[in-house]
Amino acid sequence: MSARPYLWVIGGSAGSFTPLRQALLQVPYDPELTLVLCLHRLRQARFQITDAFLRLRRWHLSEPDDKTPIQGGAIYIAPADYHLLIEKEGYFSLSVEEPVHFSRPSIDVTMFSLIQAGWPRAGGILLSGANKDGAHGLFMMYQAGYFTAVQDPADAEVPHMPNAAIALFTPHQVFPISTLPHLLAQKPIPS
Amino acid sequence: MIEDVLPDIAESDLEAFFQITHTIYGYDFRDYARASVLRRLGTILKKYGLPDVKALNQRLLKQKEFFETFLSEFTIGTTELFRDPSAWVALRKQALPLFLSTSQIRIWHAGTSTGEEVLSLAILLTEMGLYPRAQIFATDIDQKALQTAPKARYPLRYKRTYQENFQQVLPDVPFSRYAYEEGNELVFDPQLLRNVRFLRHNLVSDEPFSRFEMILCRNVLIYFTPELQDRVIRKFIQALVPGGILMIGTKESLFWCKEAEKKLASVNNLERIYRRQG
Numbered sequence: 001m002s003a004r005p006y007l008w009v010i011g012g013s014a015g016s017f018t019p020l021r022q023a024l025l026q027v028p029y030d031p032e033l034t035l036v037l038c039l040h041r042l043r044q045a046r047f048q049i050t051d052a053f054l055r056l057r058r059w060h061l062s063e064p065d066d067k068t069p070i071q072g073g074a075i076y077i078a079p080a081d082y083h084l085l086i087e088k089e090g091y092f093s094l095s096v097e098e099p100v101h102f103s104r105p106s107i108d109v110t111m112f113s114l115i116q117a118g119w120p121r122a123g124g125i126l127l128s129g130a131n132k133d134g135a136h137g138l139f140m141m142y143q144a145g146y147f148t149a150v151q152d153p154a155d156a157e158v159p160h161m162p163n164a165a166i167a168l169f170t171p172h173q174v175f176p177i178s179t180l181p182h183l184l185a186q187k188p189i190p191s
Numbered sequence: 192m193i194e195d196v197l198p199d200i201a202e203s204d205l206e207a208f209f210q211i212t213h214t215i216y217g218y219d220f221r222d223y224a225r226a227s228v229l230r231r232l233g234t235i236l237k238k239y240g241l242p243d244v245k246a247l248n249q250r251l252l253k254q255k256e257f258f259e260t261f262l263s264e265f266t267i268g269t270t271e272l273f274r275d276p277s278a279w280v281a282l283r284k285q286a287l288p289l290f291l292s293t294s295q296i297r298i299w300h301a302g303t304s305t306g307e308e309v310l311s312l313a314i315l316l317t318e319m320g321l322y323p324r325a326q327i328f329a330t331d332i333d334q335k336a337l338q339t340a341p342k343a344r345y346p347l348r349y350k351r352t353y354q355e356n357f358q359q360v361l362p363d364v365p366f367s368r369y370a371y372e373e374g375n376e377l378v379f380d381p382q383l384l385r386n387v388r389f390l391r392h393n394l395v396s397d398e399p400f401s402r403f404e405m406i407l408c409r410n411v412l413i414y415f416t417p418e419l420q421d422r423v424i425r426k427f428i429q430a431l432v433p434g435g436i437l438m439i440g441t442k443e444s445l446f447w448c449k450e451a452e453k454k455l456a457s458v459n460n461l462e463r464i465y466r467r468q469g
Contacts, residue, residue: 091417
């Protein structure tokens with residue numbers, strides 16, 4: 001497998017979907033960059049999210065199957081009702097083990113797996129959301145030396161998730177949603 | 192509420208864990224996908240108040256009876272009646288009709304867990320009039336699951352999901368034809384299991400024990416590395432009769448198995464249902 005792409009893990013739940021989609025439409029294609037979207041959504045919402053994102057050209061957009069190699073220039077959306085894990089060999093694994101914070105996919109699970117895989121160049125972003133899934137994962141990423149950013153709670157439709165992260169630690173960046181495209185276009189570098 | 196854990200697991204302890212489970216208990220977890228192995232171990236450490244994998248290894252060494260409990264926690268048994276309803280619709284409409292004139296339908300359900308998918312299958316076979324000719328072998332490595340499955344009794348709180356899934360697959364059939372409430376349990380008609388044998392079988396180390404018209408193995412391969420997926424899928428191909436059906440999980444793929452390209456044709460690619468050629 002070739003060099004690992006730069007990788008953003010982006011977590012969110014209620015209130016994150018529309019602004020994230022808007023932001024993604026503005027992120028220029030980058031073959032060295034990978035976006036992994038871990039969003040809470042309904043159990044049997046197969047395909048609907050990928051359909052909504054179809055207007056994104058160039059970026060390879062998918063709900064990855066189990067053991068899909070992680071490639072640059074791609075946006076991956078955690079499939080509904082599976083946890084999405086990152087393996088050090090450079091592919092995804094899926095799991096149907098118990099929900100974490102009532103969530104499957106769980107943002108914590110994806111972030112923890114990235115840390116344990118020792119992914120070389122990555123960052124974590126937490127958006128609007130209604131529970132605390134992702135806060136602990138992002139904190140662990142912070143402690144492991146990854147760049148971390150949290151949507152400004154004042155700006156979030158549902159501030160619970162960003163607030164939960166900020167209660168645990170001071171992320172490298174707290175950003176208004178309008179600057180998300182700019183943030184995503186940067187390659188995440190170790191803090 | 193399950194709080195998540197990020198255990199710090201030393202590579203040497205992990206290696207010792209693989210050796211103990213393999214050489215003492217005969218379970219080789221080396222080719223299980225690593226991220227999940229670490230998660231399961233983290234959960235088990237927390238649940239049993241063990242400080243690290245070294246302590247778990249000690250317990251596995253000293254307390255042989257702990258292994259079955261451990262194995263039950265280590266393997267992921269998540270399942271439900273007609274999980275992924277659209278896949279079962281595809282099985283009913285596109286795969287099962289292939290057996291309408293087959294005199295004997297031997298089916299292997301690998302990774303049966305607590306048995307809901309075996310019941311799903313039995314219900315479809317019954318509705319299609321195929322059940323009397325079917326012989327179902329339901330296997331798992333987890334002995335505890337294999338004790339639960341034959342009872343066909345589930346917590347009543349599952350009823351809503353199971354009934355919703357059922358109605359999506361069989362909109363014209365009343366759920367009450369197959370299941371009823373008893374106290375706090377949802378009980379399935381025991382007749383559904385009259386042609387089912389529950390057996391312990393380890394996909395990693397054991398060979399297939401027969402040849403089959405159909406093999407179902409859903410959300411088991413996701414816990415394996417690509418290399419182990421390749422080995423297991425090749426076992427399935429060998430165990431299928433020509434024209435036999437293989438159904439895997441809707442997010443699993445044959446991507447890592449070269450032989451599958453040659454030997455399996457798609458029946459419904461989206462729902463991951465395949466047919467052995469020749």
